[in-house]
Amino acid sequence: MRAVLAVARRELAGYFATPVAYVFIVIFLVLSGSLTFSLGNFFARGQADLQPFFGFIPWLFLFLVPAITMRLWAEERRLGTIELLLTLPIAQWQAVLGKFLAAWAFCAIALALTFPLWITINVLGDPDNGVVLCGYLGSLLVAGAYLAVGAALSAATKNQVIAFVLAVAVCFLFAASGSPVVTDFLSQRVAAFAEIARSLSLSDRLGNFGRGVVDARDLVYFASFIAFWLFVNTVIVDARKAD
Template identity: 70%
Template sequence: MRTTLIVARRELAAYFATPVAYVFIVIFLVMLGALTFAVGNFFDRGQADLAPFFTFLPWLYLLLIPAITMRLWAEERRAGTIELLLTLPVTMWQAVLGKFLAAWAFAAIALALTFPMVITVNVLGTPDNGVILAGYAGALLIAACYLAIGAALSATTKNQVIAFVLATAACFVFTVFGSPVVAGFLADAVPADVLEAARRISLIGRYESVTRGVIAVRDLVFFATFIGFWLYANAVIVDLRKAG
């Protein structure tokens, strides 16, 4: 565990070594604010909650989370430092988990900086802060899912741009499967069983129930399994692609 944290600490520091991290956070906050207030009609709704905020969050994550993960393995492979990392006394699991935790911590920092929203809504009305807390938990969970996908796909290439595109595409697939629009569109072409299976592995439905404050054990198990699967895939991909 100690080694994992040492790997994670370096990785997290690397985010802040360049201005990219700050630019990322600013874009994240501005976009989220714009979506919530302008598109989400935060004021006109006249309700003391953060529903519009949490509705837009996964779609914004779709573009921004791959930007966090694209560097993780692609850059190590491009610079050859992966050989250094994996010949230090670090197991594959410690390396995979360390990088994932660093990316998650970074996403959590960006998310934590949305706290003015919570203050605003508390000043304007009396929201159910338990639901808001659940919303943040859901946001962290879906961020972790996207991060796990992005980290694994980052190991497939030496090119960060390709890593970004692959991760966005994959996250998109796992997000839209659950949306009624896509389901309706595919209903004629695809057997109902397949659609049902697709809906079950989709993230957005489970995310929405968590953000509504309904935290079911089977959803938590699903998120944990989903993240675990992608972290495992990450280790396998790194191992397979080491030679190239």
């Protein structure tokens, strides 16, 4: 575990060594605040909660998380530093896990910086803070799911733009699979496909957390989803390390 943490610290420090991290955080905070208070009809709803914020999170992360992951492995391969990383006395899965944890910690920092929203609803009303905390937990799990996908696809190419586009496309499929448009379309053809699409939806899973429901099935889903894509990441790195 020490090797994993060493890689994670190296990667996390690398984020804040350039302006990219700060730009990402500023964009995330501005968009999350503006969407919550404007398109989310925060004041018109007359309810002291963060449901609008959690409703927008999967779509905010849809573009911002792939922007983080597109360089995780693509940049290493482009610069040729991946060989140096993999010749260190660590296993490939440790390098994969370390990079993932660094990106996840970065997303956790970005989410934590939205605390003014939490303070606002407590000033304006008497919210159920347990529900809000569950919503943040679900948001962090969605970020982890997107990060796992993006990291695996970043390992598949040297081009960061291609890695970004692929990650957005794949994450969009999982985010939108439970939407009424998709499920209604599938149910008119094969009802079983609609149920499968709904069960794979990241947005629906987050909706449960946003209502304060922490279901063991949702936790298992996110854990399995992340583990699967990290496994794919490790396989890709192993297959392409000599490219």
